[in-house]
Amino acid sequence: ELLEQAGPLLRGVRVLVVDDNEVSREILAEMLRFFHLEVGTAWDGPSAIAELRNAAQPYDLVLMDWRMPGMNGDEVAQRIHQDHAIAQQPKIVMVTAYGREDVIRLSEQAGVDGILIKPVSPSTLLDTVLSVLGRGRIFGEGERRFDHAPDFSTRGQLAGARVLLVEDNDINREFAVELLRSEGMEVDQAINGAQAVEQVQRQEYDVVLMDIQMPVMDGLEAARRIRALADAPGGTRFATLPIVAMTALAMAQDAEQSRAAGMNDHVTKPIAPDRLMSALMRFVHLPPGRAAARKVTTEDRGSLSEEMLALRNLDVREGVRRIGGRVDAYRKQLRRFRENYAGAVVELRRLLSDQGVQAAQEYCHALKGVTGNLGAVAVYEQIAAIDGGLKAGQPPAEDTLEQLQAALVGVLEDIDRLGRLDDPPSQTSTQRLEPGTLRERLLQLAHALEYDLGAAEPLLEELKVGVVGTPMEAAINNIARSVDVFDIDAAQEQLRSLGMTDTGPAS
Structure with a gap:
């Protein structure tokens, strides 16, 4: 709920992550990006200071690892505060696995604004960011919003x-x-x-x-x-x-x-x-x-139902936003995710066993992007952590894979729950396409596959419904499956086998 409230308002806030450990740095950066923050990275004190000096837009916050070679985090923080070449002084949070009193004392003496104890959870990280930047500032309670917040007035340009x-x-x-x-x-x-x-x-x-x-x-x-x-x-x-x-x-x-x-x-x-x-x-x-020459899409994109908003394992608002506001397209991608990734943990185990860390990391790379787009927050966080470990050559522990499986099951249950709420059209109410109309739609589809893929999807939906129970049903479904996986050559060949080309009936 906190992310739902704060997420849109955090866009445009800039955070610099400073950590000499590549895996730790990436995991922290991934979590921040999921909160809609703009993230830069640095690997030690001098590179952090250089980034703050040279940034085209100033940073609002620095997350600084305590233990780094050459210059510990408290010393870096002091130098940042004393550096007049840094146009806007950021807030600084010290991130440390050492909870000792001397570390806390040195951090306070360096003028840091907060301390995070490793391992850092997403909820603790978000709460710390909001606390340090000021909840009133984020939620607009009496203080100005960020000057460099995104401009939403560019739509259509x-x-x-x-x-x-x-x-x-x-x-x-x-x-x-x-x-x-x-x-x-x-x-x-x-x-x-x-x-x-x-x-x-x-x-x-x-x-x-x-x-x-x-x-x-x-x-x-x-x-x-x-x-x-x-x-x-x-x-x-x-x-x-x-x-x-x-x-x-x-x-x-x-x-x-x-x-x-x-x-x-x-x-x-x-x-x-x-x-x-x-x-x-x-x-x-x-x-x-x-x-x-072209206008911004104005057709009805569907609305978010109460049932969709009630799903516990999917941030549907974020997922729909990422797909241009198209609720129908979002639901289609949920179904596709279920078809392709229901066995993701089984596949990850197989890749680790049969092909090794590199193949497993490539699979995680793809899964991370997909779950992030869908708004599957818990799965995304789990797979991001596993991906970071694999990049460092560290396979996930069995309990980590079990946690990923539990998060994945929650998402699949949400998708299935949504599917049960859909009312599939019954064959008795289907409007079968007349031969002349069917021929016209097939010609339009041939043209769309050649010149405008965006027009192919609604044509295929109409065709699939209009040929139910006819000899054409299997052929149209095969064409739709080819288009769905972007095998356009196969779809065109299947369409030609029906006697259709983009210029008319095949001779």
């Missing part, structure tokens, strides 16, 4: 932008597609870096949103190859094509790798809509006239 979205996970891809289209953007999709390199040469885009960790070719290599195209005759546009990384990686060196590969910026998963739109606004500059 990106309408008409042409975006290439490169993402291998189908659920994460669907979230991003719906969000971008809700703002009136035209979205093409690729599922790996190799496809992205091919597509930017066939079509001019205003921006590329690029996942980092993908099969076939990762996002870093794809970005390097796109930039290399600038050296070819007529390739000057590839030197300035904006490329924004989308990554579940949270470390400062990951951002540096993205920039070194030629990317302009990066946003962390799960993608915060305001952060993504802010990044796009900086890089997308539409020519006059094209911005008005």
Whole structure:
């Protein structure tokens, strides 16, 4: 309940995490990002001071590890307070596994604003952030809101932008597609870096949103190859094509790798809509006239029912917000999650046993982004901690996997509860499509698969209902399954087998 109240108001608050231990630093950063905070990282005292001095926007809060090589946290805190090159002095919280009186005394002498004792739980972290920054300040009780809070008045200014979205996970891809289209953007999709390199040469885009960790070719290599195209005759546009990384990686060196590969910026998963739109606004500059060519989505997006809001293991408000306000699309992704990840813990155990830590970490990487998008808070927190350990070569303990399983079961029960509340259309009330209408819809679907995937989904929904109990039912369901996993070539081939192409009946 506290996160539900404070979460939207914490957007735009900037926190610097300082810890020499990479795993601890990442776990803390992941928790903060889930609270909608903007997070930077540093690995020791000098790098923290440099980051505070050079930040384009000032930090509101520093979470400082006590025990670090070269300079302990209390000394770093003192230097921060004495450094006049830091434009705005942040609040400082000391994070320590040492609860001794001398540590507390030294921290107080250094002028810190709070102390956190490790291990840090999400609820304790959120409560400390609110207490140190001032609950009145956060909730607007008598004090000003943050000057650099996100500007929500930009909605619609990106309408008409042409975006290439490169993402291998189908659920994460669907979230991003719906969000971008809700703002009136035209979205093409690729599922790996190799496809992205091919597509930017066939079509001019205003921006590329690029996942980092993908099969076939990762996002870093794809970005390097796109930039290399600038050296070819007529390739000057590839030197300035904006490329924004989308990554579940949270470390400062990951951002540096993205920039070194030629990317302009990066946003962390799960993608915060305001952060993504802010990044796009900086890089997308539409020519006059094209911005008005498409409008922001205005169709009925559905409403959050009392039953959905009552679910205990899913933050449905956050999940729906991340998918552009589309309640129907959110429910579809919940069903897809149930189909693909109900056995996630079993699969994680199998990967650890058969293929090792690297394969398990890659699986956790995908699961972390998916659960973050869906608002499955407890599963996200568990998998983020496991992912951090795997990156350090530390497999999870059995009790940790059991805790993950318990959290996952809670989410699956919520999804099943929601499914039981749905009223599936009965075959007796189904309006079967007449032959002429069926032919027209199939032609429209062929065109949509070739030119506008966003139009394919409602056509498929109408077709699936309209052919129930007919010889076409199996074929339409097969096409829908292919589209659902972004196998468009297979869907087009299946449609051609019915005698349909995007230009009319196949000859």
